Every structure is written in C-alpha cells, then in structure tokens.
Amino acid sequence: MLVRVAGLSRIYTSGEERVVGIEGATFDVAAGELAVLEGPSGSGKTTLLNLLGLLDTPDAGTLVLDGVDTAGLDDRGRARFRRERLGFVFQAHQLVPVLSAEENVALALWIRGLPEAECRARAREALAAVGLADQAGRRPDALSGGQRQRVAVARAIVGRPALVLADEPTASLDSETGRRLLDLFEELHTQRGTAFLFSSHDPAIVARAHRRLRLRDGRVVEDVRLGPSTGPAAPSPGAAPGGAGA
Amino acid sequence: MSLRWWRLAARNLLRHRRRTALTGSIVVVGFVATTMTAGFVAQTFRSLAEVTIRGLGGQLRIVNPDALGKTDEEAMGLLLDDWEGLARIAREDPNVVQAMPRLTFFGLAVKGEKSAAYLGTGTVPALEKRASLTADSVASGSFFADPRADDVMLGGGLARAIGAGPGDLVTVMTTTPDGGLNAVDANVTAVLRYPIKEVDDRLLFLTYESAARLLKAEGKASAVVVLLRDGADLETAASGLRERLARAGRRASVKTWLDSAAFYKQVQLLYAAIFLFTGLVLATVVVLAAANTMTMAVFERTREIGTLLAIGTDRRDVRRLFLAEGAILGVGGSLLGGAASLLLRAALNAARLPLPPPPGGTVGGVLHVDLIPLAYLIGFALMTATLLAASWWPARRAARLDPVKALAHV
Ligand SMILES: Nc1ncnc2c1ncn2[C@@H]1O[C@H](COP(=O)(O)OP(=O)(O)OP(=O)(O)O)[C@@H](O)[C@H]1O
Numbered sequence: 128m129l130v131r132v133a134g135l136s137r138i139y140t141s142g143e144e145r146v147v148g149i150e151g152a153t154f155d156v157a158a159g160e161l162a163v164l165e166g167p168s169g170s171g172k173t174t175l176l177n178l179l180g181l182l183d184t185p186d187a188g189t190l191v192l193d194g195v196d197t198a199g200l201d202d203r204g205r206a207r208f209r210r211e212r213l214g215f216v217f218q219a220h221q222l223v224p225v226l227s228a229e230e231n232v233a234l235a236l237w238i239r240g241l242p243e244a245e246c247r248a249r250a251r252e253a254l255a256a257v258g259l260a261d262q263a264g265r266r267p268d269a270l271s272g273g274q275r276q277r278v279a280v281a282r283a284i285v286g287r288p289a290l291v292l293a294d295e296p297t298a299s300l301d302s303e304t305g306r307r308l309l310d311l312f313e314e315l316h317t318q319r320g321t322a323f324l325f326s327s328h329d330p331a332i333v334a335r336a337h338r339r340l341r342l343r344d345g346r347v348v349e350d351v352r353l354g355p356s357t358g359p360a361a362p363s364p365g366a367a368p369g370g371a372g373a
Numbered sequence: 374m375s376l377r378w379w380r381l382a383a384r385n386l387l388r389h390r391r392r393t394a395l396t397g398s399i400v401v402v403g404f405v406a407t408t409m410t411a412g413f414v415a416q417t418f419r420s421l422a423e424v425t426i427r428g429l430g431g432q433l434r435i436v437n438p439d440a441l442g443k444t445d446e447e448a449m450g451l452l453l454d455d456w457e458g459l460a461r462i463a464r465e466d467p468n469v470v471q472a473m474p475r476l477t478f479f480g481l482a483v484k485g486e487k488s489a490a491y492l493g494t495g496t497v498p499a500l501e502k503r504a505s506l507t508a509d510s511v512a513s514g515s516f517f518a519d520p521r522a523d524d525v526m527l528g529g530g531l532a533r534a535i536g537a538g539p540g541d542l543v544t545v546m547t548t549t550p551d552g553g554l555n556a557v558d559a560n561v562t563a564v565l566r567y568p569i570k571e572v573d574d575r576l577l578f579l580t581y582e583s584a585a586r587l588l589k590a591e592g593k594a595s596a597v598v599v600l601l602r603d604g605a606d607l608e609t610a611a612s613g614l615r616e617r618l619a620r621a622g623r624r625a626s627v628k629t630w631l632d633s634a635a636f637y638k639q640v641q642l643l644y645a646a647i648f649l650f651t652g653l654v655l656a657t658v659v660v661l662a663a664a665n666t667m668t669m670a671v672f673e674r675t676r677e678i679g680t681l682l683a684i685g686t687d688r689r690d691v692r693r694l695f696l697a698e699g700a701i702l703g704v705g706g707s708l709l710g711g712a713a714s715l716l717l718r719a720a721l722n723a724a725r726l727p728l729p730p731p732p733g734g735t736v737g738g739v740l741h742v743d744l745i746p747l748a749y750l751i752g753f754a755l756m757t758a759t760l761l762a763a764s765w766w767p768a769r770r771a772a773r774l775d776p777v778k779a780l781a782h783v
C-alpha cells in the first residue's frame with residue numbers, strides 16, 4: 128500500500144480556540160490510483176494534503192508512506208522524503224520566476240544533487256510528457272496559466288515519485304484548461320503508474336477521478352471508487368461497499 | 374555550494390534590478406569611501422611627516438648626550454665639539470644628503486630705541502635652505518645666502534616689534550656660555566612668516582659663522598641635523614650612524630625625528646581613530662541598508678521559498694541561496710567600487726584641488742589621494758564581510774520558514 132492513514136488528526140489551536148482541521152482520518156491509497164479529495168471549503172482538504180505531503184505533522188494517528196512510518200522522520204528526513212519520493216502541484220503554479228520552464232523542472236532534481244546533464248535531460252523528457260517540449264526555454268511569465276500548471280506537473284513527476292499530491296490544481300484555471308490538466312493526470316497515471324491525490328470542489332473535475340474521498344468538517348465521510356483504475360483492484364478498507372453516494 | 378545555486382542567486386539579483394542597484398551602490402559608496410579616506414589619510418600622514426622633518430631640518434639629530442632630558446635653557450650650554458667631524462661621519466652613509474650644524478641661543482634684538490627677546494638659530498644658509506621649512510616662509514626680502522656675512526632673518530612678529538625690515542641693520546645681543554655679554558650688528562635679509570605666533574614673535578636666524586662668533590663657540594653646535602634621501606630607512610640610518618660615531622670614539626647621541634615628534638604621533642593616533650570610526654559607521658550603515666533589502670527580498674519571495682522548501686529543498690540550501698546573493702552583492706559591489714575608486718582618484722588628482730596647509734605647515738598643497746593597495750583589500754574584505762553579515766539573519770529566516778505558511782503567504 129502506498130499510503131496508509133489511520134486515525135490521523137490535526138487540530139489547530141489558536142489561544143482558547145480549538146479548530147478541527149482533520150480528525151480520525153483512516154484510509155489507504157494504493158499505488159497508481161487517481162484519487163480526489165472532495166469537500167466544501169473548510170472541510171480539511173488542504174490540512175489532509177499537507178499532512179500526507181509531510182509539510183505538516185499530525186497531532187494523532189499514523190501515516191505510513193511507501194512503507195515508511197513518517198512519525199520517525201525529523202524535519203530533514205521529511206524534506207528528504209519530499210524531494211526523493213513525492214511530487215507536488217500547488218494551487219497557483221509556484222514556479223521560480225527567474226528560471227526557464229526546463230530549469231524549473233530540473234530544480235526538482237537539482238535539490239537532490241544530481242548532475243546537471245542528467246537533470247536537464249530528464250527535465251526535457253518530463254516537459255515533453257506534459258506536451259511542452261517546445262516551451263522549454265521560456266520563463267514562467269511568458270507562459271499561459273495552463274502551461275505554467277503543466278510545467279508544475281512536469282516538476283512534480285520528473286523525479287518519478289510514486290505519489291503526486293495536488294491541492295486544488297485547477298482552481299486558478301478556467302474549466303477547459305482545468306479539464307485538460309485532468310487529461311494530463313490521467314495520461315501520466317496510465318502511462319507511468321503514478322498515483323495522484325488531488326483536491327477539488329469542482330464537480331466536473333471531481334468526476335474525473337477514479338476514487339473519491341469526501342470530507343466534511345474534518346472527517347472522511349465517504350470513500351468511493353468511481354471508474355477505471357490501473358492500480359491494484361483490491362478495495363480500500365475504508366471504502367463504502369458498492370460505491371454508495373456516487 | 375554548486376554553481377547552479379550561485380547562478381540562481383545571480384539571476385534573482387538581476388531580476389530585482391532596482392533593489393540590487395540600490396544595495397550595490399551602497400556597497401560601491403562604502404568601498405569608495407574606504408579607499409578614498411585611506412588614500413587621503415595616507416597622503417596627509419606623508420605630508421605631515423614631510424612638514425615635521427622639514428621643520429626639524431632633517432630626519433636625524435646628533436646631540437650632546439648630556440643635553441638629553443634637559444630643559445632647552447640648560448641644554449643651551451651643552452654643545453657638540455667639532456661639528457664638521459661629526460658631519461663627515463654622518464656623510465659616510467650614501468643615504469645621507471647633507472649634515473648641517475645648528476646653534477641655538479637667545480638674547481635681545483635691538484634696532485634704535487626698540488628691543489625684543491628672540492630665540493635664535495645659527496645655521497649654514499645653503500644647507501638650511503635645502504632642508505628646512507624656513508625657505509618656504511619668506512614674507513619679504515630674500516633667504517640669506519652668504520655663509521660668512523653677518524646676515525639675519527627675523528620672524529614677522531619680532532621684525533614688527535623692533536620695526537625692522539629687509540636692508541635694516543639690527544644688533545643681536547646675547548650672553549656667551551662663559552657669562553660675558555656679546556653683540557653683532559647684522560643685516561636683515563628677510564622677514565619670515567611662521568604660522569605659530571609665539572614662535573613668529575621670537576624667531577631669528579643668523580648665519581652659523583656669525584652665531585659661532587657671537588657665542589664664542591667656533592666649531593661647536595647644539596645639534597648636527599642630518600637629512601636623508603627619500604625612502605631611506607630611518608632606523609637603519611640611525612643605528613648605522615650611532616655605530617660609526619661610536620667607532621670614531623665620538624660621544625654623541627642620535628635622535629630620530631619621530632623621537633621628537635610628539636605632535637606627529639598624536640595626529641597619527643587621531644587620524645587612525647577617525648579612520649576606524651569612519652569605517653565602523655560605514656560598515657554599520659551598509660549592514661543596516663543591506664539587511665533591510667535582504668529582508669525585503671526574503672519577504673517578497675516568501676512563496677517562492679515556501680515552494681522550494683515544500684518540494685524538499687534542504688533548508689541549508691535555501692540559506693546558502695540568500696547568503697550567495699549577499700556575497701555576490703558584496704564582491705560585485707567591491708569590484709565596481711574598485712573601478713569607481715580608481716576613476717575618482719584619477720579625477721581628484723587631475724583636478725589639483727587646493728588644500729589648506731597641513732597641521733603645523735605653512736603652505737597648502739593640492740589634494741592628492743594616494744593609491745593604497747591595502748585599502749582596496751580592506752575595502753573588499755570589509756564590504757564582502759559586511760554583506761554576508763547583513764544577509765545572515767534574513768537568510769536564516771528564509772531557511773526557517775514553515776513551508777505551509779510560506780505557501781499561503783500573499
Ligand atoms: N493555520 C490554521 N490555523 C487555524 N485554523 C486553520 C488553519 N488552517 C486551517 N484551519 C481550519 O481548519 C479547517 C480546515 O481547513 P482547510 O484549509 O484544510 O480546508 P479546505 O478544505 O482546504 O478549505 P478550502 O476549500 O477553502 O481550501 C478550517 O476550519 C480552517 O479554518
């Protein structure tokens with residue numbers, strides 16, 4: 128199992144106030160899944176993705192990623208895990224403005240200390256995979272919003288991570304461009320077996336996932352398989368049988 | 374740190390052109406201020422040393438050892454015998470330009486009904502003219518020339534007090550070492566202008582011959598003043614002279630101009646303190662300005678830093694990235710500052726700006742900024758260290774950001 132989450136909680140406290148970010152989340156994600164976190168604003172999507180991406184630490188529960196119990200990782204260990212085993216796509220593209228598309232993608236390998244030639248070659252390959260082979264030399268400000276988000280996807284997959292986490296990757300895109308980004312996720316998922324876990328509250332986008340985890344008030348209230356998956360066919364333990372609510 | 378981080382740092386600096394230019398120009402100004410101050414101070418030291426040496430008539434003084442530690446009046450009777458023998462020994466050193474006798478004495482100068490006290494120096498005109506400041510301070514008349522003539526030169530104050538001017542005859546009266554009264558009628562060739570009034574009021578120069586006759590001290594001298602070639606090492610020349618005097622069996626002490634230049638040493642200390650203080654103020658200003666822009670850079674790029682950290686960049690690499698930006702600014706600014714310093718120095722020196730006389734001097738020179746390679750090195754080290762210091766806290770702050778909060782930063 129790629130992701131194993133059990134009783135995961137994150138409670139925000141500010142002074143007297145205690146706000147539930149996520150509470151008692153329990154589910155698995157298999158390798159190669161294309162899964163969506165769905166839920167209204169404030170339901171805990173970002174909180175959960177931050178926990179899964181080792182950007183934040185839970186107050187309770189266990190999180191096992193790719194066989195590694197993440198509770199045993201310190202700050203540097205988590206950073207290392209992120210750069211070597213995870214990919215990230217953020218809501219706004221978050222590219223480095225002074226780097227070209229190719230360099231932005233290569234950045235994900237630079238930080239691993241890989242040799243320049245290898246970084247460049249793999250960055251070009253990843254750019255080709257997202258259909259931007261001809262834009263490699265452009266800086267982010269010379270690219271469209273959709274192109275930038277594709278560069279961000281290329282940066283996320285260039286290190287061949289088993290899991291890509293994406294918090295509202297289509298939120299800053301128009302619906303057509305958002306749809307094409309999902310085509311890309313699906314394609315990469317099919318071709319490379321990369322698992323994607325992304326959040327969205329756009330029904331059209333949510334519908335594209337093969338698995339849906341619905342959040343409400345910090346709890347996972349529904350877990351359904353919707354469509355084809357190249358991942359292992361075994362049902363998630365937390366999934367509601369028969370895909371109720373689909 | 375690998376080249377790619379340096380390149381990223383450099384590109385970030387280029388992207389924020391205005392901010393980079395601002396911080397960079399602060400570095401350039403800091404660098405130029407360092408080198409110009411050092412160059413100007415060095416020049417001031419040099420001309421002050423020159424003035425001091427010319428005031429004394431030379432770098433070394435041979436004196437009667439018994440006169441050391443005595444008051445001027447007590448020392449006045451303690452003369453050196455056979456000054457010419459001493460001068461000959463001094464001149465054995467090829468670094469010695471000349472050695473001249475000086476007799477110091479005091480008494481009354483009289484013209485008609487008027488008289489005034491003087492402090493006199495008996496000296497050889499040609500040697501005095503070449504070595505001493507007096508040659509530059511002739512107010513009227515001309516510097517005396519004939520070594521055998523009974524010629525006298527008066528300070529402006531003294532000349533006024535007795536109503537004498539060039540061409541007048543003045544009676545110079547004194548007490549001889551054996552207690553007798555003696556006088557010489559001398560012809561005034563020049564009135565001098567000395568910048569210190571107390572000295573100007575009493576200044577009197579007589580030819581050595583006249584003074585020796587007046588004091589009944591033929592062949593003797595209060596001091597033999599030795600002028601060295603430019604660039605000759607002072608201590609080497611002094612110890613060489615001491616050795617030769619001892620070998621010749623002459624009982625005489627050698628003092629360097631620094632031994633008797635308390636004023637020079639005070640000024641040197643003062644300048645060193647001013648230079649240090651200027652450097653500190655400068656470094657502080659540069660640190661504050663640079664720290665401010667670096668902090669702004671970190672603040673503006675919070676989301677970018679958040680992204681870098683989120684995708685797993687080691688915090689140390691983030692810190693190095695910002696330190697690298699500081700280092701590039703420091704080094705680049707210093708290089709530009711070096712070029713600017715050379716240009717400014719050339720322009721200032723070419724402009725030949727007039728300067729007031731240095732402390733204790735009579736004539737002002739023109740502004741000249743020396744080229745002090747050490748100052749360029751110091752400027753380079755100071756500015757680079759300053760920029761690194763200024764980047765330290767912002768870089769540390771960047772490296773310690775929480776990626777989640779940084780990504781949410783707007
Ligand atoms: N740093 C924080 N401090 C306090 N409370 C927080 C913090 N971050 C999130 N929360 C709270 O935790 C809950 C879950 O927030 P979260 O951002 O995970 O929701 P979300 O599903 O991502 O919402 P959205 O769709 O608006 O992005 C909300 O009630 C939110 O107010």
Ligand SMILES: [Mg+2]
Pocket residue numbers: 172173174294
């Ligand atoms: Mg959110």
